[in-house]
Amino acid sequence: MTAYTTTSLKAELNERGWRLTPQRETILQIFQNLPKGNHLSAEDLYHLLESQGETISLSTIYRTLKLMARMGILRELELAEGHKHYEINQPSPYHHHHLICVRCNKTIEFKNDSILRMGTKTAKKEGYHLLDCQLIIHAVCPACQRALLPI
Amino acid sequence: MTAYTTTSLKAELNERGWRLTPQRETILQIFQNLPKGNHLSAEDLYHLLESQGETISLSTIYRTLKLMARMGILRELELAEGHKHYEINQPSPYHHHHLICVRCNKTIEFKNDSILRMGTKTAKKEGYHLLDCQLIIHAVCPACQRALLPI
């Protein structure tokens, strides 16, 4: 959960016998420059790149998203739509959580530093190496409460 | 997040114009009697019922799991295996969170009442009706840290 640069990404990849590719560098930059509150699915990322004239195959996108999540660079979010979303994983001043309406998928981000602290402590106590810590609140938003019945 | 009985389930279903069926009653009982720490996927539940001589179609199982999660009766858990798991949703003395190894999927449950309190407060502040509040810690377990490299 530290801020990555191209150089530090390359260093960490090489350390594990892996390689820094233009595709990986591009994807990291996309997420680093993504406006706060945006979350990208694999398809989202594919089309965003496409709209910028760059092309990275969907296979590589899926592989890279998974890789970076496993490295702790990206957060994998289940925003209740049948597919995963990703965002950059940043430490305390930017770290946040998600309040999700299970009916319309409206998502609100909120901050709470003590949750990250407690998560960090729990992981440490069990000897786990922390990658991501996210509180997910499943709920029904005001609008969906008023529009009654439909599940 | 209250304890359901067959009667209260029927009441809440009927109130919405829905029906209590034997299948729904059976599935609720399965989850209520499930030992602490167990999480069932749709397939798990299907085979568990099968082993008890009861049969509920996979379609109905998927529909019921989704329905009960939307009602706040069950918690929908993403335990990093490509399919969802479910457990009963209970209030404070039993409420807990999950620490998950992203490599081997080993999962540890832990309690922390202040997280539920903060989640409840956040939902209320935004006018959301709370269904579930779960802290997910993605990490690498001690065993997987020693077995280096593989993603």
Place this chain on the structure above:
DNA sequence: TTTTTAATTGTGTACCATTATCAATAAAGT
């Protein structure tokens, strides 16, 4: 700089968890 090694990519294909369809069934209210 050139060579060597093997990680990575892109194309195509396969998988499989979950949802949709729809006729038959059966809760719930009258």
Place this chain on the structure above:
DNA sequence: ACTTTATTGATAATGGTACACAATTAAAAA
């Protein structure tokens, strides 16, 4: 009992994600 319509079960369809493999290419060695 009768009516209404939510629900079920069997089947097919969907779609997100992973896999296979030959062609590239990053990184280390020479």
